[in-house]
Amino acid sequence: xxxxxxxxxxxxxxxxxxxxxxxxxxxxxxxxxxxxxxxxxxxxxxxxxxxxxxxxxxxxxxxxxxxxxxxxxxxxxxxxxxxxxxxxxxxxxxxxxxxxxxxxxxxxxxxxxxxxxxxxxxxxxxxxxxxxxxxxxxxxxxxxxxxxxxxxxxxxxxxxxxxxxxxxxxxxxxxxxxxxxxxxxxxxxxxxxxxxxxxxxxxxxxxxxxx
Amino acid sequence: xxxxxxxxxxxxxxxxxxxxxxxxxxxxxxxxxxxxxxxxxxxxxxxxxxxxxxxxxxxxxxxxxxxxxxxxxxxxxxxxxxxxxxxxxxxxxxxxxxxxxxxxxxxxxxxxxxxxxxxxxxxxxxxxxxxxxxxxxxxxxxxxxxxxxxxxxxxxxxxxxxxxxxxxxxxxxxxxxxxxxxxxxxxxxxxxxxxxxxxxxxxxxxxxxxxxxxxxxxxxxxxxxxxxxxxxxxxxxxxxxxxxxxxxxxxxxxxxxxxxxxxxxxxxxxxxxxxxxxxxxxxxxxxxxxxxxxxxxxxxxxxxxxxxxxxxxxxxxxxxxxxxxxxxxxxxxxxxxxxxxxxxxxxxxxxxxxxxxxxxxxxxxxxxxxxxxxxxxxxxxxxxxxxxxxxxxxxxx
Numbered sequence: 001x002x003x004x005x006x007x008x009x010x011x012x013x014x015x016x017x018x019x020x021x022x023x024x025x026x027x028x029x030x031x032x033x034x035x036x037x038x039x040x041x042x043x044x045x046x047x048x049x050x051x052x053x054x055x056x057x058x059x060x061x062x063x064x065x066x067x068x069x070x071x072x073x074x075x076x077x078x079x080x081x082x083x084x085x086x087x088x089x090x091x092x093x094x095x096x097x098x099x100x101x102x103x104x105x106x107x108x109x110x111x112x113x114x115x116x117x118x119x120x121x122x123x124x125x126x127x128x129x130x131x132x133x134x135x136x137x138x139x140x141x142x143x144x145x146x147x148x149x150x151x152x153x154x155x156x157x158x159x160x161x162x163x164x165x166x167x168x169x170x171x172x173x174x175x176x177x178x179x180x181x182x183x184x185x186x187x188x189x190x191x192x193x194x195x196x197x198x199x200x201x202x203x204x205x206x207x208x209x210x211x
Numbered sequence: 212x213x214x215x216x217x218x219x220x221x222x223x224x225x226x227x228x229x230x231x232x233x234x235x236x237x238x239x240x241x242x243x244x245x246x247x248x249x250x251x252x253x254x255x256x257x258x259x260x261x262x263x264x265x266x267x268x269x270x271x272x273x274x275x276x277x278x279x280x281x282x283x284x285x286x287x288x289x290x291x292x293x294x295x296x297x298x299x300x301x302x303x304x305x306x307x308x309x310x311x312x313x314x315x316x317x318x319x320x321x322x323x324x325x326x327x328x329x330x331x332x333x334x335x336x337x338x339x340x341x342x343x344x345x346x347x348x349x350x351x352x353x354x355x356x357x358x359x360x361x362x363x364x365x366x367x368x369x370x371x372x373x374x375x376x377x378x379x380x381x382x383x384x385x386x387x388x389x390x391x392x393x394x395x396x397x398x399x400x401x402x403x404x405x406x407x408x409x410x411x412x413x414x415x416x417x418x419x420x421x422x423x424x425x426x427x428x429x430x431x432x433x434x435x436x437x438x439x440x441x442x443x444x445x446x447x448x449x450x451x452x453x454x455x456x457x458x459x460x461x462x463x464x465x466x467x468x469x470x471x472x473x474x475x476x477x478x479x480x481x482x483x484x485x486x487x488x489x490x491x492x493x494x495x496x497x498x499x500x501x502x503x504x505x506x507x508x509x510x511x512x513x514x515x516x517x518x519x520x521x522x523x524x525x526x527x528x529x530x531x532x533x534x535x536x537x538x539x540x541x542x543x544x545x546x547x548x549x550x551x552x553x554x555x556x557x558x559x560x561x562x563x564x565x566x567x568x569x570x571x572x573x574x575x576x577x578x579x580x581x582x583x584x585x586x587x588x589x590x591x592x593x594x595x596x597x598x599x600x601x602x603x604x605x606x607x608x
Binding site for chain 1: 515516517519520523524526527536537545555556557560592593594595596
């Protein structure tokens with residue numbers, strides 16, 4: 001029989017390691033969305049003193065390469081310090097899996113992003129962000145690129161749905177060009193809040209629908 | 212895993228029936244001459260008679276033995292000839308507007324897009340939540356510039372059957388040429404051209420246990436179609452090239468082998484699958500129309516999970532199906548059909564198409580549903596979506 005992935009990928013797909021969620025995680029993240037076809041959540045527990053990842057778990061809504069990459073990055077990250085784990089990249093994950101199809105980069109890179117975002121979430125929550133860069137419009141925009149527009153399957157920024165961003169005195173205001181009663185308005189609001197609330201100098205995030 | 216694949220992807224292509232191969236063999240080894248004119252030599256005349264015999268058999272199955280049928284390399288070519296051939300012949304005389312439904316299969320959809328790039332105006336008709344075109348909307352979309360309407364008989368993914376009688380009537384009343392892609396209905400659903408006023412009809416053999424590489428285009432007498440391939444005078448001087456006589460013979464045999472009982476049996480198996488899935492797996496939705504659908508198609512979304520993961524797990528257990536998920540397609544685009552019926556991306560990504568054929572058995576259905584219950588359960592366990600509520604636009608069945 002001929003499968004579209006190598007044996008190692010299939011093995012991780014069949015029996016993914018470290019699957020599930022962690023109650024009261026020290027850091028967590030969700031990357032992607034049902035709209036783009038892949039979504040991954042990563043949860044970490046961190047040893048306060050050594051800054052090592054004690055436990056890491058993931059959940060995946062996605063294709064085989066997404067699941068297999070989620071599985072391998074949890075294996076790679078476990079026991080590593082946050083600094084070490086941050087440096088795990090797609091290439092390393094792909095190599096550890098014996099290679100992934102090029103066309104599936106998008107699906108698998110999501111899991112790598114997920115781990116980094118969970119670490120960033122931990123650092124933000126624990127005041128560990130070293131260079132405290134004040135939040136700017138650009139930083140907000142960058143984060144909004146990770147919020148998907150379910151109608152298009154692309155992010156809010158690329159589909160021109162963000163009509164205005166205001167950052168002032170720890171308050172971020174985001175204006176989305178969709179009607180308030182839009183089918184996905186709540187999902188989008190939730191995702192935006194999740195991406196912005198953890199910024200170190202932001203106390204409040206408001207999302208307005210302006211169509 | 213050395214057992215045979217349990218195959219539920221007959222709409223993509225199907226296992227050929229041995230009897231079809233037997234019917235074709237003499238035209239490779241005995242009557243191998245090119246079809247000649249009536250003044251040619253005997254082997255060529257024999258080849259020509261066989262080709263015309265196959266033509267008549269297929270036309271008879273369509274209820275119009277006197278009609279014109281052009282053999283092609285398959286449904287893709289048939290639809291290309293129909294759309295581009297008519298447009299080439301008529302543009303400049305009438306207008307530059309054509310109408311297609313938004314859920315057409317790629318031969319029609321991409322022919323329309325290609326004409327659009329050349330400056331034609333194309334209306335892509337919306338469909339309702341079952342995939343049905345509204346004939347009134349079609350009527351309103353036709354204007355004095357409209358030269359062609361192309362609306363499929365049955366949908367390739369969700370199996371919805373259009374009211375082509377009403378659609379043909381509207382085109383006829385407005386004096387617009389009507390093409391219908393019947394690739395996914397021919398043989399499985401009756402099509403009677405003696406009562407249906409269709410100008411052009413695309414059919415194919417490969418989804419109903421016939422050979423690959425042979426299809427046909429029915430052309431009503433008097434319908435203007437430009438010559439498609441230059442060369443000799445074959446196929447009513449529309450498509451030059453040595454005729455695929457074994458293919459044509461095989462196509463005719465394919466049609467001869469389909470019986471009403473078989474279609475009933477297939478429908479029962481299909482209904483059994485839908486019922487069993489709905490009983491044994493929670494959070495599923497049937498895509499397409501509950502009744503107005505071809506007997507061999509079921510399309511079901513399994514919420515909270517992604518289709519490529521389902522199909523790969525099924526593949527590893529020896530089952531073949533297809534999915535509307537972006538990850539499965541070469542283009543990495545979610546199914547335009549599921550999105551077209553108002554489904555969201557999650558519904559498209561989690562959709563699985565099961566298409567039945569002659570060789571499917573009841574045990575196959577039992578086995579695949581057992582496998583699915585296990586696979587979907589496992590995938591949901593690791594899905595971050597499982598706790599979330601379902602999307603809107605659900606169709607309850």
